[in-house]
Amino acid sequence: MNIFEESKVLDSHLSSESTTIELSCLESSYPFSTVQQLSRTTPEYSSSPIPNFDRCNSQLNEKNTLMSASEQSSVVQPLLTDLYQISMAYAYWKGNKHTEMATFDLYFRKNPFGGEYTLFAGLEECLKFIRDYKFDPSDILYLRSVLPDYVEAEFFDYLLNLNMNDIKLYAVPEGTVVFPRIPLIRVEGPIFHTQLLETTLLNLVNFASLVATNAARFRQAAPAQKVLLEFGLRRAQGPDGGLSASKYCYLGGFDGTSNVLAGKLYDIPIKGTHAHAYVSSYESMDDLNERNLRDRISREVRPFADLCLQYLNEVGKILNILPDETNKGELAAFASYAIAFPTNLLALVDTYDVLKSGLPNFLAVARALHECNYKAIGLRLDSGDLAYLSLEVRKRFIETGQKFGLPYFNDFQIVASNDINEDTLISLAKQGNSIDTFGIGTHLVTCQKQAALGCVYKLVELAGIPRIKISQDVEKVTIPGRKNLYRVYGHDGKALCDLLTKFDEPVPQKGVKILSRHPFSDQRRAYVTPSSVTSLYKLYWADGEIKEPLPALKQIREYATDQLLHLRTDIVRDLNPTPYKVSLTNDLFNFMHELWIRSVPIGELN
């Protein structure tokens, strides 16, 4: 059992007395171990479930005007779109074309971050948007006030009564590994309806998939046993950017977040330490108003501050540090934090000097906690050379643990933070380090390496007739018509390629050789004999209802992790990865290229 698990079963009482403040809705994972119920005076750190947790949660939800777990952010609404969608909707309506049946594909053209894979995310939010699609009368009033006077009144009535019951939405499951050009979502229905969805669906998928992919790349860059925490809220692009980042970083493989609202809304483990302000808020041991701690077992009141000072002397002797060299305000801060959270001391040790002050102060308080039958959790490094410092700190944990006869000191957790990005994680793994947990904010949530995923939403069929969009840049030519999508696996269980077929083509069969074609290059073709085939689309929305059970975020996270295991390692490697093949069947290839030729006017040389 390691220190992390042991601290979960500890139970404590403190000595002070004043009015009780119930904070019993705090998530069970706070900060690095289970603390399910807190009250400020006689804090009970109990591992039993909180009896009133459900009631408390629902009270909070009632008060929470933003959203609850099953709802959606109130900003996701029909007006969260570009003006041109509403302009086109009117023009379709005015031209009496609005009921023509359209098919749109939502896809991207290039994987982000120089990689060769992307995690698809945001589907559940798209479905909730479609489910709840309804213009509010105030929206209509607003549109009337901004659109030209001649826009006919019946159009506004039509908008007011609009819902998405007549459309169908097919998609690959959320958390699936996806690649350029495969339609992630296919929307079918009247062009009026399907056109109106474009911007919002793109908005809901683009950042979600980008940040989930970023998180997955950070996860790949760190050894599997390292814990990754998302600390980005303060640096994220606004409140929704922060909340979405926490949600989708968890989907992409992070283990927890510091974002408390994300914890509540999405059931993500919330974790955290403390900031420099807490350390610098104490100048000396005289600042300690509360100096005692009750022994966990005997309940006897112990002079905790004095014990810390006494053990600082002993630690100083072991580590060859004069007690005067350490900052006593820092010692007071750690001691007071330990009095507040005797089962959860994770001290930020870089405010003054990691090795000369923060570390000995932490070890002194950890030893004093031991004296009261508690165990500290560890420390956080937030500056300097994180590899070097973690190794030095670990050495001193071991040395001190030996001298005190406390082997669990060896395993104190080391958390590292400070401007960490994917390259830092890769470099740290190469250097060797003794970090257990990374806290990562800015570069994760803002997607430092690439600001946006370029998902697009393109018309591929109207009134039963396939549509193609031609471009000088062949990569931008659309693949016309309604299509199906299959993932073909080889004998080793790894994905060989994705195969797009015309909608009415037979499903590729296991063991049956099939010609797969590069979408734009005649010469690039190969036979593939599948060991197994997965059909990637599911019908998620039809007849005015969500047709598939929507998995919990945790399940999507597990599915996404598993998806990455089915890719060859050369496709997921960080540097110059091999592109994954997205192919067309011969029929689809010929169909596309005939339409392409027919659609391009023949020029004349003069």
Ligand SMILES: Nc1ncnc2c1ncn2[C@@H]1O[C@H](COP(=O)(O)OP(=O)(O)OP(=O)(O)O)[C@@H](O)[C@H]1O
């Ligand atoms: N061993 C390491 N290998 C690679 N990068 C590292 C290593 N240790 C730390 N880093 C990274 O190097 C950068 C150091 O940041 P910076 O130059 O601002 O120094 P700092 O330690 O934060 O200094 P300050 O004390 O002034 O805040 C951070 O981005 C950090 O993640």
Ligand SMILES: O=P(O)(O)OC[C@H]1O[C@H](OP(=O)(O)OP(=O)(O)O)[C@H](O)[C@@H]1O
């Ligand atoms: O570095 P990030 O990956 O964004 O991780 C989150 C950062 O947020 C906190 O810093 P704080 O806001 O206190 O400012 P600082 O940069 O001065 O440490 C924390 O100490 C981390 O350094």
Ligand SMILES: O=C(O)c1cccnc1
């Ligand atoms: O809990 C922490 O240590 C934390 C949280 C957010 C940002 N930086 C650090």
Ligand SMILES: [Mg+2]
């Ligand atoms: Mg920082």
